[in-house]
Amino acid sequence: MQGTIDTSNAAIQAEHGAGTHGGHHGDHPDHRIFGIIMFLVAESMIFLGLFAAYLTFRSVTPDWPPEGTPEMELLLPGVNTIILISSSFVMNRGNAAIKKNDVKGLRFWFGLTALMGAVFLVGQLYEYFHTGFGLADNIFTSTFYVLTGFHGLHVTFGLLLILAVLWKSLKAGHYSSESHFGPEAAELYWHFVDVVWIVLFTILYLF
């Protein structure tokens, strides 16, 4: 173990800037982003577990979806998917804006993202009323509602995060090129919800 000190020392110094009191930054933005990423790892594991369950049910069921399940419409969820994916890029503009101290830009792009997220949710609800099957009809319909519903819950939560950022951005100087942890965290979360949807859409509708 001898000799580990010097290298790690250098690494830590580089990380915190020489001479600062590294290790004592209670709310160092770096740490907070790391925490968010850890949180998203945990979230991914819930979805991974549910996806694995879905794929297992599917592989042990002779015909999938089971006989008598109404045909799935692809148009609406397809459009919805495009909206959700684009919203990630829109949101990214918002963070680029705040990095240039452009609060108006942040508000515009985040507002647009929120709108697109809301359209996605309304679309999903509309779909629910027009699938022609119920939650407990068979194993396919159950997994369909639980997976999309659980994802929808995440979209809703992401929407609330975006609204919170918009609310806080009303206060002058709350976000700036120096301090934009909130928007950054919201964006990470939103991208995550987006990626999960792409996997979900693929295994549920396409594959």
Add this chain to the structure above:
Amino acid sequence: MAQVTEPETDNLGETLAVEAGGHTPWREYFSFSTDHKVIGIQYLVCTFIFYLIGGALATAVRTELATPDSDFVSRELYNGLFTIHATVMIFLWIVPAGTGAFGNYLIPLMIGARDMAFPRLNAIAFWLIPPGGILLLSSFFVGAAGAGWTSYPPLSTTGEKAGEFIWILSVLILGTSSILGGINFLTTILKMRMPGMGLNDMPLFCWAMLAASALILISTPVLAGALILLAFDLIAGTAFFNPMGGGDPVVYQHMFWFYSHPAVYIMILPIFGMISDILPVHARKPIFGYQAIAYSSMAISFLGLIVWAHHMFTSGTPGWLRMFFMVATMIIAVPTGIKVFSWLATVWGGKIRLNSAMLFGLGFVSMFVIGGLSGIMIASVPFDIHVHDTYFIVAHLHYVLFGGSVFGLYAGIYHWFPKMTGRMMNEFLGKLHFVLTFIGFNLCFLPMHYLGLQGMPRRVAEYDPKFATVNLICTVGSYILAVSTFPLIINAVWSWIGGAKASGNPWDALTMEWQTASPPPVENFIGEPVRLTGPYDYGMGDRNSGIPMPESQANTPMLSGGPTVS
């Protein structure tokens, strides 16, 4: 081990000046505090209370089993008793006490940080525990869940629905608390170490918590997924786990054990870490094989993730897959064995102080080895099929969970009590506690190996009269165990109020938490914390010159103030 980092004497003076500790007003312990030390003690006391409740339930279970056909409780109540007993012990005592209590209290102190990375998140994680626990116990009022702590369908979806639903909700709440804690530990350990402290300079407890937190993060969410699906089956008429509706009960088992096998490592890894820190202090020797112990924690954590189906050898798992899980399971014995041999080599030839902390530490090693050996036995498929769902399993799991985790937590309590409260514990009561626990534990659980081999099934309220005598012995052992907690409670309460004052470093230990006052002041260290030696450099020499010095002096680090209790 690491050498002297910053031998500046003015800093040293500052560290010495911290003798005045920070006494926390008692009200603070009932409030939403964000101080990791307060939260750690909140966790410890709260989970200990649940442990007593879980113990009371266990005593009721054993009372029913004292004779082959007693009518102490009804059959439904019996099912509720052992289900809630196990759930309380796992989700409200071992998991949150090992990670939440000791992790919170020790990690920032050990790495020279002022607090955890996310103090408020930390408080939220703790405050989910009491409501989660009370909710779980409240299920007795509606007919408690009775499908065992594993809650397998179809048993769990056909029994007491209200009780089962409450069980699911409370486990979800406790799981959330655990995940929030895990995020906090990972961030704190990886991002908040004091300047100059590399991963390889951390105390081994921090390594163990790193491995345990990674497991929490990866496995607990999958349990949440399983419970969500189970809840739908229970109340919404779906059939995820019901073959009649096209579902598959084995999917639940896979998801459940993907969490619950790693969970045993979530429970035991923090204990491994604590033992690795306690043994060298009281044997006055450097830890043997620091890196071997550190990396074996990571290896255990990884292997722990890929062996879950050894709980399902009898669930129709295909033969080739059973072989894979059997071999993978046995491979875990390697990193675990590395740890055990490192501990033995550490105490070997040491100047051992046989105080209460050390007694429980050595008790841990010996009892855990018995549990580990029966673990290897049941890892082999043919033997497991033979003893599946018999008392052999109950014996095995209690040797690891009680002989392992509880002995380790006890050792931790005796070792860190002076740091937490600024008071020494009474050694006589501590030793009495150890003797009663050791006798009661072995009397209660050793005969269960025999019962299992003879074929007594687990989770039954009535049994063949030929098992009567042995069961009576087990029940007597459980009563001794129940009694054994009294010396500990009396000792803790009495010492906290009126015990002898503890110095900053009563054990002459070298890890960072002993370099500040007992109890530590609000932000842990006054001024910048300074590392004087590596965490285990006992007898390694003068920390200022780096020149080796005689054993006798080396064992007395400069900072020691108070008496050495031996």
